[in-house]
Amino acid sequence: MMNLVGQCAFALLGKLGWNQIPRNPIEAGGAATIVCGVLFIVALVTYLHRWKWLWKEWMTTQDPKRIGVMYIVVALVMLLRGSGDAILMRLQQSISVGNNNGILSSSHFQQIASAHGTIMIFFVAMGLMFGIINLVLPLQIGARDVAFPFLNATSFWLFFMGMALVNVSLVLGDFSAAGWLSYPPLSELRYSPTVGVDYWIWALQIAGVGSLLSGVNFLVTILRMRAPGMTLMKMPMFAWSVLGSMSLVAFAFPILTVTLALLALDRTVGAHFFTAGGGGNAMMYVNLIWAWGHPEVYILVLPAFGIYSEIVSTYARKRLFGYTSMVWAIWAIVLLSFTVWLHHFFTMGAGANVNAFFGIMTAVIAVPTGVKIFNWIFTMHRGRISFRSPMLWFLGFVTTFTIGGVAGVMMSVPAIDFQVHNSLFLVAHFHMMIVGGVVFGYFAALTYWFPKIFGFRLHEKLGSIAFWFWLVGFLVAFIPLYILGFMGATRRLDHYDASLGWQPLFIVAGVGVVLIGIGVGFQILQLVVSIWQRNERRDLSGDPWNGRTLEWSVPSPAPFYNFTKQPVVTARDQFWEDKQSGKNRVKEYEDIVLPKNSGLSVVIASFAFLVGFGMVWHMYWLSLVSLLGIIVTLVVRSMNEEPEYTITAREVEKLEHQREHQLKEYEGLV
Amino acid sequence: MKQHRKIILGAFVLCLLLLATTAWYLGRQPVPVLQPAGPIAEKERNLIIFTVLLSVVVVVPVFSLLGYFAWKYRESNTRAAYSPDLDGNTLAETVWWLVPTAIIVVISVVTWRSSYALDPFKPLSSSKPTLHVQVVALDWKWLFIYPAQGIASVNESAIPVNTPVDYELTSDTVMTSFWAPQLAGQMYAMPGMSTQQNLMASRTGSFAGWAANISGAGFAGMTFTVKSMSDSDFNNWVASARHTNRKLTTTQYAQLANPNTPNQIAYYSWVQPQLYNTTVLKYMTPSTTKNMESNT
Numbered sequence: 001m002m003n004l005v006g007q008c009a010f011a012l013l014g015k016l017g018w019n020q021i022p023r024n025p026i027e028a029g030g031a032a033t034i035v036c037g038v039l040f041i042v043a044l045v046t047y048l049h050r051w052k053w054l055w056k057e058w059m060t061t062q063d064p065k066r067i068g069v070m071y072i073v074v075a076l077v078m079l080l081r082g083s084g085d086a087i088l089m090r091l092q093q094s095i096s097v098g099n100n101n102g103i104l105s106s107s108h109f110q111q112i113a114s115a116h117g118t119i120m121i122f123f124v125a126m127g128l129m130f131g132i133i134n135l136v137l138p139l140q141i142g143a144r145d146v147a148f149p150f151l152n153a154t155s156f157w158l159f160f161m162g163m164a165l166v167n168v169s170l171v172l173g174d175f176s177a178a179g180w181l182s183y184p185p186l187s188e189l190r191y192s193p194t195v196g197v198d199y200w201i202w203a204l205q206i207a208g209v210g211s212l213l214s215g216v217n218f219l220v221t222i223l224r225m226r227a228p229g230m231t232l233m234k235m236p237m238f239a240w241s242v243l244g245s246m247s248l249v250a251f252a253f254p255i256l257t258v259t260l261a262l263l264a265l266d267r268t269v270g271a272h273f274f275t276a277g278g279g280g281n282a283m284m285y286v287n288l289i290w291a292w293g294h295p296e297v298y299i300l301v302l303p304a305f306g307i308y309s310e311i312v313s314t315y316a317r318k319r320l321f322g323y324t325s326m327v328w329a330i331w332a333i334v335l336l337s338f339t340v341w342l343h344h345f346f347t348m349g350a351g352a353n354v355n356a357f358f359g360i361m362t363a364v365i366a367v368p369t370g371v372k373i374f375n376w377i378f379t380m381h382r383g384r385i386s387f388r389s390p391m392l393w394f395l396g397f398v399t400t401f402t403i404g405g406v407a408g409v410m411m412s413v414p415a416i417d418f419q420v421h422n423s424l425f426l427v428a429h430f431h432m433m434i435v436g437g438v439v440f441g442y443f444a445a446l447t448y449w450f451p452k453i454f455g456f457r458l459h460e461k462l463g464s465i466a467f468w469f470w471l472v473g474f475l476v477a478f479i480p481l482y483i484l485g486f487m488g489a490t491r492r493l494d495h496y497d498a499s500l501g502w503q504p505l506f507i508v509a510g511v512g513v514v515l516i517g518i519g520v521g522f523q524i525l526q527l528v529v530s531i532w533q534r535n536e537r538r539d540l541s542g543d544p545w546n547g548r549t550l551e552w553s554v555p556s557p558a559p560f561y562n563f564t565k566q567p568v569v570t571a572r573d574q575f576w577e578d579k580q581s582g583k584n585r586v587k588e589y590e591d592i593v594l595p596k597n598s599g600l601s602v603v604i605a606s607f608a609f610l611v612g613f614g615m616v617w618h619m620y621w622l623s624l625v626s627l628l629g630i631i632v633t634l635v636v637r638s639m640n641e642e643p644e645y646t647i648t649a650r651e652v653e654k655l656e657h658q659r660e661h662q663l664k665e666y667e668g669l670v
Numbered sequence: 671m672k673q674h675r676k677i678i679l680g681a682f683v684l685c686l687l688l689l690a691t692t693a694w695y696l697g698r699q700p701v702p703v704l705q706p707a708g709p710i711a712e713k714e715r716n717l718i719i720f721t722v723l724l725s726v727v728v729v730v731p732v733f734s735l736l737g738y739f740a741w742k743y744r745e746s747n748t749r750a751a752y753s754p755d756l757d758g759n760t761l762a763e764t765v766w767w768l769v770p771t772a773i774i775v776v777i778s779v780v781t782w783r784s785s786y787a788l789d790p791f792k793p794l795s796s797s798k799p800t801l802h803v804q805v806v807a808l809d810w811k812w813l814f815i816y817p818a819q820g821i822a823s824v825n826e827s828a829i830p831v832n833t834p835v836d837y838e839l840t841s842d843t844v845m846t847s848f849w850a851p852q853l854a855g856q857m858y859a860m861p862g863m864s865t866q867q868n869l870m871a872s873r874t875g876s877f878a879g880w881a882a883n884i885s886g887a888g889f890a891g892m893t894f895t896v897k898s899m900s901d902s903d904f905n906n907w908v909a910s911a912r913h914t915n916r917k918l919t920t921t922q923y924a925q926l927a928n929p930n931t932p933n934q935i936a937y938y939s940w941v942q943p944q945l946y947n948t949t950v951l952k953y954m955t956p957s958t959t960k961n962m963e964s965n966t
Binding site: 106107110177178179183184185186191276277282283316317318319320321322323324325345347348349351352353355356359360363364366367370371373374375377378380381382383384385386387395398399402403406409410412413414415416417418419420421422423483485486487488490491492493494495496497500501504 | 692695696698699700701702703704711713714715717718721722725728729732733735736739740743744745750751752753754755756757758759762763766767770771774777778780781782784785786787788789790791792843844845847849851854855856857858860861862863865866878880881882883884885886887888889890891893952953954
């Protein structure tokens with residue numbers, strides 16, 4: 001009888017049971033934080049009676065600007081979670097020396113390290129990137145929307161559900177302890193028998209499909225929806241960089257999807273793609289994951305390059321230097337980024353021929369990157385530079401990115417890589433590239449485009465203070481890691497011997513993390529103060545920085561239809577040229593067709609979450625039912641024959657008059 | 671203006687102080703990558719220094735131009751030239767396509783040559799015969815088998831000074847990486863694979879080694895020591911290992927490979943013949959794999 005009950009329970013709940021709730025105080029603390037955070041949000045929304053508003057205005061929206069805001073909110077919350085992981089790691093490494101074992105068990109430390117990398121790349125960097133692209137790109141190319149609005153919303157919700165699955169792992173079961181890329185054989189069932197790696201696989205699988213769909217969406221948007229007259233060579237540099245990045249997404253993300261699927265087959269049905277023994281080949285996994293992983297780095301950094309191009313020319317009040325060179329440099333990087341993946345494992349023993357080839361290809365990427373740096377610097381030459389905080393982030397970027405880049409060129413020599421691979425030298429290098437290159441760029445972008453989305457400017461002084469804490473903290477946190485690498489410290493160590501002399505440097509690095517934390521505090525303060533003072537900070541002109549590209553030609557906040565009439569482009573920096581020639585845009589109105597809201601994106605992504613959750617816990621019935629749910633929802637959606645609605649020219653005119661009226665009111669306030 | 675000068679001077683002094691403190695601290699600490707004890711590690715260290723010096727060619731112009739332009743073309747300096755429509759200069763752009771290319775050509779030549787010269791699989795030439803050591807990564811310890819001497823040790827590997835050593839590497843668990851930075855760079859140890867790291871110690875001493883790739887719960891403690899010693903000391907070390915009465919039979923090996931067996935230095939006077947090869951091969955033959963999995 002008991003046996004029968006047990007079997008029924010297994011069929012229903014799979015491996016899930018009460019024993020999967022964490023009991024160790026620190027792990028339970030993490031779980032409690034997540035549960036309380038979610039409960040708090042639910043309570044707050046209920047208390048404010050905002051559920052209907054949340055559903056109608058946000059969850060069902062197809063407006064890329066709102067989707068962009070949601071991406072960024074999720075990414076910033078995950079930035080806090082990822083930073084929490086970083087603080088715990090630095091704390092452990094500062095005290096876990098000799099006889100002291102610190103505060104974390106080694107398996108918990110390894111879970112935190114794996115979660116930190118996974119969250120920062122997939123749910124912070126990718127989230128910020130897609131968020132900013134959604135906010136800016138359609139406006140910049142003079143479009144009203146993306147090519148496939150419903151798909152765009154679905155991509156966001158898949159991203160959201162992937163994020164949710166990672167965080168559920170804090171409460172039920174555990175997370176992968178096999179590193180952020182979960183190399184087999186360690187990530188195989190034999191060595192990682194708990195559900196941790198399954199959470200990793202399915203969270204990335206769900207979010208990854210979302211990213212792939214977004215990539216296709218923006219590719220088509222750029223290629224098909226540019227304003228009339230905007231030839232490719234008249235596109236703003238940000239649009240070029242997104243085109244490069246999204247091409248990489250379209251080619252690289254399918255590799256990730258397949259690799260994760262094969263690993264999932266190994267773990268769920270006992271296949272032997274990557275197992276140790278049984279004909280499995282773990283080295284194949286390492287090759288495949290980096291064939292996605294290296295382009296991924298450029299997927300993240302190219303849009304940041306585009307952002308820097310916009311910011312430097314705006315704040316130097318000068319045309320971008322070497323536009324054509326910049327375009328060629330982007331495409332050189334796009335092509336080369338697929339020819340270097342092996343430099344992540346020179347130490348696998350592929351032999352001198354192979355290593356030398358990939359080493360040289362890696363060094364070659366430094367050429368187009370160097371060209372871009374010189375072009376930015378010469379954009380400043382004979383300019384009139386105002387050092388607002390986006391410009392400060394740019395200067396910080398050039399500094400850290402150059403140091404990190406030099407370290408990168410060093411490591412491209414296989415014989416040097418043998419000595420620094422997997423060491424903290426490598427960790428310092430890629431943080432300089434991804435934080436200094438990518439995150440600084442996205443922070444700059446948030447300050448730069450904030451008024452366009454919300455209608456008021458962020459507090460400048462607090463923004464600069466945040467920047468200086470970030471920059472100094474960042475250097476203090478990562479320069480010691482270069483030295484620690486030379487001292488033999490490898491990554492992901494939860495304990496080391498006192499005689500090695502590493503502890504003081506780990507403590508210094510920890511101080512750096514505290515400084516970064518203060519910087520983050522100032523960013524939060526900046527946001528709060530700016531919202532508080534929003535009426536004084538209104539951007540009445542729509543063009544707060546004397547901008548150059550089309551997004552500044554519309555009022556702030558940008559109306560949901562972006563343009564009353566689609567602009568016609570004749571020059572590169574169209575809006576700047578218009579301002580120079582004193583051309584005043586006559587207000588013209590036309591009928592506008594926009595997508596209707598739809599809740600089906602949320603439904604599809606929720607089913608995807610349940611597919612993943614079912615696979616993690618071996619509740620196969622749940623996965624099957626949810627998969628069917630996705631298919632049925634797709635069929636229902638495709639039956640919808642009126643996914644769009646029209647606003648007539650008269651309604652647009654009325655809305656515009658209302659807006660002008662509102663602006664006058666604000667003007668009175670100021 | 672004066673205030674700016676003070677700030678710049680202050681920052682400069684602070685940087686110098688930081689550099690001096692760091693140098694002082696490092697002078698008193700082991701920095702294995704930069705303190706080679708053998709020809710391979712020494713050449714790798716020299717490459718590091720060479721590339722750092724070469725990078726100065728790029729870093730100095732980038733930082734000085736960045737600082738200079740940022741200073742000179744600041745908004746408040748209305749005396750500086752302002753050319754809003756200046757958007758390119760073929761000569762300048764050619765220069766910064768070509769100069770980085772030239773640097774990369776130099777790096778490429780260095781990469782090509784050093785990849786062959788410092789190939790970990792390449793035997794080192796010496797008048798002395800090469801010592802063969804077979805290394806098996808276990809959970810979470812390093813087993814060193816000396817086939818010619820018929821002994822084995824755990825977490826400690828003695829080698830005679832100025833003698834080429836050929837470490838053959840495999841793993842009887844997940845993949846990890848074998849790294850003794852004062853002697854040579856690292857090489858992966860993988861199940862079902864045999865890789866190599868040839869190296870030589872040019873002075874006597876104890877050199878720390880690490881597992882450099884995450885391999886599960888005991889990963890942080892998976893350290894070893896390479897002890898470089900005179901030929902006679904090495905012979906004594908072998909002899910003393912032979913005098914211990916522990917034999918590395920198949921059963922003993924299974925015991926050692928168990929993750930629960932404590933990770934400590936041990937010596938074995940006898941080793942099951944072909945232990946290394948069977949360890950590599952067992953991951954490549956289907957039948958044994960099945961047995962292996964049913965055991966876990």
